[in-house]
Amino acid sequence: MEVMDTQKVRLGIMGCGAIAHAMSYAANHTPYVELYAVASRSYEKAVAFNTSYDAKKVYGSYEELVLDKKVDLIYIATPHGLHHEHIKLCLDHDKHVLCEKAFTLNADLARPLFKLAKEKKLFLMEAMWTRFIPSTHMIKDVLSLCVLGDIKHVTIDFGVKMPYDPSSRLWNPYLGGGALLDIGIYPLTMMQVLFGKPNSMKSHVEFALNGVDKKEKITLTYDTFEATIRISFEDDLEPNALTIEGSQDTLVSERFWMSQKVLLKEANEVIQMPFEMNGYEYELYESALMILNHQLEHPLMTHDMTLEILEWMDVLRKTWKFEYPHE
Numbered sequence: 001m002e003v004m005d006t007q008k009v010r011l012g013i014m015g016c017g018a019i020a021h022a023m024s025y026a027a028n029h030t031p032y033v034e035l036y037a038v039a040s041r042s043y044e045k046a047v048a049f050n051t052s053y054d055a056k057k058v059y060g061s062y063e064e065l066v067l068d069k070k071v072d073l074i075y076i077a078t079p080h081g082l083h084h085e086h087i088k089l090c091l092d093h094d095k096h097v098l099c100e101k102a103f104t105l106n107a108d109l110a111r112p113l114f115k116l117a118k119e120k121k122l123f124l125m126e127a128m129w130t131r132f133i134p135s136t137h138m139i140k141d142v143l144s145l146c147v148l149g150d151i152k153h154v155t156i157d158f159g160v161k162m163p164y165d166p167s168s169r170l171w172n173p174y175l176g177g178g179a180l181l182d183i184g185i186y187p188l189t190m191m192q193v194l195f196g197k198p199n200s201m202k203s204h205v206e207f208a209l210n211g212v213d214k215k216e217k218i219t220l221t222y223d224t225f226e227a228t229i230r231i232s233f234e235d236d237l238e239p240n241a242l243t244i245e246g247s248q249d250t251l252v253s254e255r256f257w258m259s260q261k262v263l264l265k266e267a268n269e270v271i272q273m274p275f276e277m278n279g280y281e282y283e284l285y286e287s288a289l290m291i292l293n294h295q296l297e298h299p300l301m302t303h304d305m306t307l308e309i310l311e312w313m314d315v316l317r318k319t320w321k322f323e324y325p326h327e
Helices: 019-025 043-050 064-066 080-090 109-119 134-144 179-195 281-292 303-320
Strands: 009-014 033-039 058-060 075-076 096-101 125-129 151-160 200-207 213-221 225-234 241-247 250-253 259-263 269-272
Touching: 009 019, 009 064, 009 281, 019 033, 019 043, 033 043, 033 064, 033 281, 043 058, 058 064, 064 080, 075 080, 075 281, 080 096, 080 109, 096 281, 109 125, 109 303, 125 281, 125 303, 134 179, 134 241, 134 250, 134 259, 134 303, 151 179, 179 213, 179 225, 179 241, 179 303, 200 225, 200 303
Parallel strands: 009 033, 009 075, 033 058, 075 096, 096 125, 151 225
Antiparallel strands: 151 241, 200 213, 213 225, 241 250, 250 259, 259 269
16 A cells, blocks of 8 residues: 555554553654654653653543544553443544554453444554564464474463552453453464464363452364463463474464564574564554555454454353453
8 A cells, every 4th residue: 555655643642551662662663653642641650651752742631632633543552441431432532543452351342342433434453463563474474385284283372470469450350350361362363363263162260369360271173273272370481482283394483472583393494573673563554554545444453353352252251250340
């Protein structure tokens, strides 16, 4: 798609936590994007945040951000449990939206948001950066070329030891806490990207003292192989790798959700795929192109893709009898 070099999408950041720092840094180095505004519920926090990024506008409320008519796109970097209301707030004020994963707590909350975005002709996308990074494209190419032979088994680990703190967003059920929505979404997304929808899922879960999920093992069954996914807030599962075992070779992608290299073990080949900046530039660049070309969805992260992953997680949580308080 062609756009004029002088065209820019003016970006507003909603929420000034850690992930917002990564996106703001990328925004200052991404073509067709201007970091225009940052907003927090605290004006002082927003001012402190902006010292590193030099956005033109700083706001002490999200309402002020959405009322700024110069803001084209808002990146939502608030906790999962707040995404629904914040997406709705942005759409109601005619803003395009890039919302951090997990998009909403469940699929039922997401469907009317996508419907509203289409009615208002607004771009709305889940910010799943893993879909856009170079290594993910490389892995898809390896599979399409049948370099590995017949797939025998897939293993994905994502475990990061997190101190138990019921007040933090990672553990707080009112903020959408728990391992599945925060990190489990990544291996599920990789399986969807690479292999599509499984025939069946089964799982085992362990809960924290306050009832949110802290650890799970999920088995996805496909026609000719199974995938084993381990997710944990209790264990460090480094190198947190995606491993695809084939009849001819085995592919390993360490820290798969943000990998910058892919290993083919039998071929003894390491394929380097470095980021241009920090990895967030790819989804941001693609979002800007979609908006400048009046496209409402990106083919690598469609509304249906987001809904399908949410539906998988809904099914898993239903088998665990785990609901969030405000679902």
